[in-house]
Amino acid sequence: MGKTITEKIFDAHLVDEPFAGTRVLSLDVVMCHEITTPVAIADLQWRDKDRVFDPAKIKAVIDHVTPSKDSKSATQAKILRDWAARHGIKDFFDVGKNGVCHALFPEKGFIRPGYTVIMGDSHTCTHGAFGAFAAGVGTTDLEVGILKGVCAFRQPESIKITLKGKIPSGVFAKDVILEVIRTLTVNGATDHVVEFTGEVVERMSMEERMTLCNMAIEAGATSGLCMPDQNTVEYLWPFISSDYSSKAAAVEDFRKWHSDPDASYAKEIEIDVSGLEPVATVGYKPDQVKKVTELGNTKIDQVYIGSCTNGRISDLRVAASIVKGTKLAPGVRGIVSPATPSIFSQALKEGLIEIFMDAGYCVVNPTCGACLGMSTGVLAEGEVCISTTNRNFNGRMGKGGMVHLASPATAAASGIKGYISDPREYLGK
Amino acid sequence: MKNFGGPVLFLDRADINTDEIIPAKYLTEVKKEALKPYLLEDLKMDGFNTESGWRGRARVIVTRSNFGCGSSREHAPWALEVNDITTVIAPNFARIFRQNMFNGGMLAIELAPETIQEIFSMAGEDEVVCDVDMEAKKLRFSKPGCSKEFSFSLSGFDEALVKAGGWVEFADAKY
Numbered sequence: 001m002g003k004t005i006t007e008k009i010f011d012a013h014l015v016d017e018p019f020a021g022t023r024v025l026s027l028d029v030v031m032c033h034e035i036t037t038p039v040a041i042a043d044l045q046w047r048d049k050d051r052v053f054d055p056a057k058i059k060a061v062i063d064h065v066t067p068s069k070d071s072k073s074a075t076q077a078k079i080l081r082d083w084a085a086r087h088g089i090k091d092f093f094d095v096g097k098n099g100v101c102h103a104l105f106p107e108k109g110f111i112r113p114g115y116t117v118i119m120g121d122s123h124t125c126t127h128g129a130f131g132a133f134a135a136g137v138g139t140t141d142l143e144v145g146i147l148k149g150v151c152a153f154r155q156p157e158s159i160k161i162t163l164k165g166k167i168p169s170g171v172f173a174k175d176v177i178l179e180v181i182r183t184l185t186v187n188g189a190t191d192h193v194v195e196f197t198g199e200v201v202e203r204m205s206m207e208e209r210m211t212l213c214n215m216a217i218e219a220g221a222t223s224g225l226c227m228p229d230q231n232t233v234e235y236l237w238p239f240i241s242s243d244y245s246s247k248a249a250a251v252e253d254f255r256k257w258h259s260d261p262d263a264s265y266a267k268e269i270e271i272d273v274s275g276l277e278p279v280a281t282v283g284y285k286p287d288q289v290k291k292v293t294e295l296g297n298t299k300i301d302q303v304y305i306g307s308c309t310n311g312r313i314s315d316l317r318v319a320a321s322i323v324k325g326t327k328l329a330p331g332v333r334g335i336v337s338p339a340t341p342s343i344f345s346q347a348l349k350e351g352l353i354e355i356f357m358d359a360g361y362c363v364v365n366p367t368c369g370a371c372l373g374m375s376t377g378v379l380a381e382g383e384v385c386i387s388t389t390n391r392n393f394n395g396r397m398g399k400g401g402m403v404h405l406a407s408p409a410t411a412a413a414s415g416i417k418g419y420i421s422d423p424r425e426y427l428g429k
Numbered sequence: 430m431k432n433f434g435g436p437v438l439f440l441d442r443a444d445i446n447t448d449e450i451i452p453a454k455y456l457t458e459v460k461k462e463a464l465k466p467y468l469l470e471d472l473k474m475d476g477f478n479t480e481s482g483w484r485g486r487a488r489v490i491v492t493r494s495n496f497g498c499g500s501s502r503e504h505a506p507w508a509l510e511v512n513d514i515t516t517v518i519a520p521n522f523a524r525i526f527r528q529n530m531f532n533g534g535m536l537a538i539e540l541a542p543e544t545i546q547e548i549f550s551m552a553g554e555d556e557v558v559c560d561v562d563m564e565a566k567k568l569r570f571s572k573p574g575c576s577k578e579f580s581f582s583l584s585g586f587d588e589a590l591v592k593a594g595g596w597v598e599f600a601d602a603k604y
Contacts, residue, residue, distance in 0.1 A: 374457075399471065
């Protein structure tokens with residue numbers, strides 16, 4: 001019997017099996033941000049165990065509330081900052097160099113195929129786009145990861161999602177993952193990993209694959225994964241070129257992680273994307289998905305473009321191509337947060353920031369802020385936001401607010417009309 | 430080991446997420462106790478009153494599937510813990526939430542949906558009390574004139590975590 005990519009990664013990292021079904025894995029990367037790490041740091045200090053297992057394998061960033069908005073968030077940032085300095089954690093990203101963790105860390109080349117990665121953040125599954133096992137954990141798992149470099153998991157079964165066909169114009173990776181979540185439901189992949197495969201995934205850029213894997217958690221999945229291939233090597237080449245004689249050699253080496261053809265799956269689902277249309281969520285769960293054309297005149301107060309799901313350069317390019325030469329509808333606020341400083345800088349060079357500003361958008365620094373209602377774009381009671389983020393939970397972007405999740409294209413088109421709108425009207429013009 | 434059992438709070442809805450259990454705006458707190466007043470502040474459920482008598486009284490939550498989905502925030506179990514709710518019973522849990530409960534030495538007990546339905550049938554005017562017997566792995570739900578008993582199981586790992594008082598103690602002794 002063959003093995004899945006997840007089984008191969010688990011086997012390669014197995015440290016202990018203290019009980020049947022519980023596998024303790026060694027960790028290649030432990031990522032930290034200022035919301036979930038400070039309590040772990042405080043607990044380690046309280047236990048007189050303020051140590052880290054390997055400062056080179058720990059990556060830390062201030063991203064959720066940045067620059068700090070009040071004394072409490074400033075204290076959290078300081079706890080993380082002081083801790084990174086105290087332990088010689090070189091990969092610490094402070095104000096000016098910081099960005100949304102799941103966009104910043106891949107960009108820095110920290111993730112490789114076959115890696116095990118944890119973070120005190122549920123969207124850690126994003127990094128599975130590189131063929132890594134990357135899982136969100138709580139603060140206690142993070143604390144043990146920091147101290148010992150290990151984490152315990154039940155061996156998850158895999159669900160194979162084969163995406164076939166051709167993505168139509170106006171439909172994006174975001175629409176595809178929302179369709180996958182609608183199919184699986186919010187509880188459909190709990191305790192499983194989701195493997196994305198098929199011709200559609202093979203053609204996808206790493207940025208698109210990250211959008212796909214990012215929302216695997218919204219179906220309950222432990223991680224989303226894509227097989228590492230030529231696209232993975234191209235993305236990682238600046239970081240791995242000294243390790244391999246050629247790109248072909250890297251592709252060949254990464255192939256060792258690929259799921260075997262006879263690997264076993266809990267479930268296999270095939271989705272033909274050719275017939276998909278632009279979609280948005282309705283209600284308070286990410287599996288409540290409707291075609292944009294079915295949403296009639298759903299009025300919006302705010303457009304938000306950013307986050308670990310859709311704040312990357314390709315997202316800004318698509319949104320800007322629609323926004324160019326238009327204005328936000330009267331009464332609609334637009335907010336753009338490029339997910340990292342280098343994305344921000346690239347968007348400036350390409351003139352994208354100017355396009356957004358000319359249309360009336362407010363461009364803010366890279367941060368997670370608005371996505372979870374912490375800063376830079378919180379909704380008031382009764383307000384409606386079309387957002388490129390990942391969660392439409394009640395109160396997520398502000399108490400009493402309503403969030404409709406959509407692609408950057410749909411968000412941009414909706415900003416022009418003032419209600420949820422079909423981006424296809426503006427694309428290809 | 431923590432104390433388990435006591436009056437039950439019934440939350441009759443599936444997919445209750447951790448944003449509903451403790452909204453993100455409170456995540457700038459670094460003291461667990463500070464979360465206490467905000468537990469379930471954003472719960473969207475017909476008839477649920479954040480101010481009703483359960484607060485300060487409930488010790489056990491009985492709810493539907495996929496409890497604790499969404500954000501990985503351990504603030505969710507902490508917000509329960511500082512309100513003395515150390516046991517949650519549901520057909521299944523979101524993975525991270527369940528692990529966070531056991532990692533903190535608390536109980537996330539999974540029972541068959543039919544069993545959960547039977548427990549829900551006891552909900553009403555009278556308070557339902559749940560006794561947890563960790564040795565016999567039995568749950569007894571009782572109210573005036575009615576009592577039901579169910580068995581539960583824990584994986585060896587989960588039980589070890591509860592007995593050790595959490596994952597940090599366990600891992601530090603072993604790795």
